């Protein structure tokens with residue numbers, strides 16, 4: 345092993361050696377790849393890890409996995425919008441119909457098991473921004489599990505969907521067990537993400553779906569009693585289009601982001617239209633907003649003029665480190 349890998353690499357490597365399941369081995373390999381620094385000295389090692397990874401994936405998913413005939417790998421979707429939330433659950437709980445109703449994205453809805461084979465993204469509107477919502481194949485389908493894992497790693501929020509016409513607790517347990525096998529952790533409401541743990545620990549929302557069926561309320565109550573203090577539990581019906589606004593709001597809350605509008609000094613405040621805000625982590629500063637807009641803006645920033653909740657008065661001049669809040673309008677002034 346080259347000496348120029350970070351110390352935590354050794355720890356994960358030990359975990360890889362000790363791993364007993366294919367899932368745990370894949371999880372460790374992915375983590376080794378993600379902590380490896382980018383430079384020439386690690387190219388060879390990286391290639392080796394990738395080969396091992398694809399062998400394990402093939403082992404897990406069977407011989408047909410990975411034979412996608414040269415087309416783009418559908419499990420590595422580009423991220424879009426203010427963040428990514430992924431629908432996760434057992435088969436037939438209504439994930440695909442929910443995605444379709446919440447975002448308008450075309451999905452295959454089937455009254456039979458395993459109807460979704462590939463992830464499908466949609467854009468979930470909330471106020472004046474969009475968040476990416478992704479429909480996935482059922483969590484325990486061995487044929488897609490390894491690649492689903494990669495998608496879940498790059499997800500910001502887990503949306504666990506269960507079916508209220510069946511035993512809801514049992515379904516949550518199934519999902520928790522599957523996520524646990526991959527070493528994922530569901531973060532409770534307001535639980536901070538542990539340092540450097542973005543890939544594994546995710547804020548989680550429970551969606552209790554098919555609220556329109558007989559007996560749904562009883563199942564919902566059981567879920568709410570058990571999990572309500574830890575996770576937002578949303579009662580929804582894809583069929584009737586119920587609970588979708590609550591879902592969008594919960595996703596936005598879980599993402600811990602805020603909207604900041606940027607105004608050109610050439611536009612008068614009264615003519616300024618609040619559209620296309622920047623979407624930034626809560627607590628971001630003026631310099632962070634400016635850098636997201638354009639990296640030169642960040643470098644050249646002298647001060648900003650600010651309107652909104654975080655200003656003492658309208659049109660206040662603030663420095664680079666001023667923390668912004670949701671809905672602020674800033675005008676960036678450079679040197």
Ligand SMILES: Nc1nc2c(ncn2[C@@H]2O[C@H](COP(=O)(O)OP(=O)(O)OP(=O)(O)O)[C@@H](O)[C@H]2O)c(=O)[nH]1
Pocket residue numbers: 433434435436437438439440441442452453454455456457458459460461480481482553554555556557580581582583584
């Ligand atoms: N009554 C009722 N039926 C629903 C609801 N949502 C989905 N269904 C039905 O449940 C079945 C499964 O829906 P899908 O959206 O395909 O479920 P899925 O979770 O995507 O299934 P997989 O792709 O196999 O994981 C279909 O027959 C839907 O019409 C709902 O809110 N209420």
Ligand SMILES: [Mg+2]
Pocket residue numbers: 439440441452453459460479480481
């Ligand atoms: Mg589906």
